[in-house]
Amino acid sequence: MTTPFPPSLRRGRLLLVDDRPENIRLMHQILASEYEIFAATGGQQAIDLCATALPDLILLDVFMPGMDGLEVCRRLKQNPATESIAVIFVTAGSQTEEENACWQVGAADFVNKPVNPLTLRNRVRAHWQLKLHVDALHAMAHTDGLTAIANRRYLNERLEAECQRCQRSGLPLSLLMIDVDFFKRYNDRYGHPAGDECLKRVAGALQAALQRPFDLAARYGGEEFVCMLPDTDAAGALAMADKVEAAVRALGLEHADSTVDAVVTVSIGVAAVATAGLVDSQALLRRADQALYRAKNQGRGRACLAPEAEQPG
């Protein structure tokens, strides 16, 4: 799952790339106590490892037979999945042209060969700390402050990307728009701090109900949430909506002023993209919102499916 929440105190993952095993051994000795180490002795192997091991940093030899370090770096920077991995080149020479070529392909830094252990350790540590800070900022920008699930900004980014993917692949995509019933009355009766606590519990129930790695639960604003369900058609989304509705009811949060039940309930609007063609994220959200409005009008504490979108032309 693409999560906005990085593990905060994990060990950094470091990929060492050098065609000479003795160089890898030396760097391993210097760095193994602080990092989880992976190693590759060729360019293609390094690229393959990046896709599976997802390292945080790479120490990359420039001159290697076959694909050299410059080409490895160029390819990593062209791939959105690997472009943010910091590449520190390990260079034998210190010629200006060689350094410039490294910067041009996207180097983050250099270390000279033969490596000075202290310099290597400090350079790697500086880039690892920078990466931790960037990840933390990224997580903060994508997280809702109250409920700690994804926020509307992250939902919009992911939804846009999923709509494009769905348009290319023709696979279905569904949204649930979820609203806590009579939440104003809840706040009025139990107080705003209890209202906040209720929203946190509802968010937790949504998060727990979604089980596929690419599903996403987000707080859309106020007492409204959205669940994005890739590769899920209308029938699957309706089943998920029922599961979410039941999960919130099962929290058993007393709501004495609700006319739906004695506990907190939610209404859910479901919208699905079923057919190939243009997929418009905002139109999908609007359809889910209209279905939510119908669920409210039909008595709340239930899910309603939006009619299929009309295809242009």
Ligand SMILES: Nc1nc2c(ncn2[C@@H]2O[C@H](COP(=O)(O)OP(=O)(O)OP(=O)(O)O)[C@@H](O)[C@H]2O)c(=O)[nH]1
């Ligand atoms: N405690 C708390 N309340 C919030 C928060 N965000 C929005 N609200 C409250 O949510 C309530 C939403 O009220 P309405 O839009 O009238 O909806 P409702 O009372 O849930 O009624 P229905 O949706 O028709 O069932 C308002 O009273 C908002 O103040 C929040 O972060 N914390």
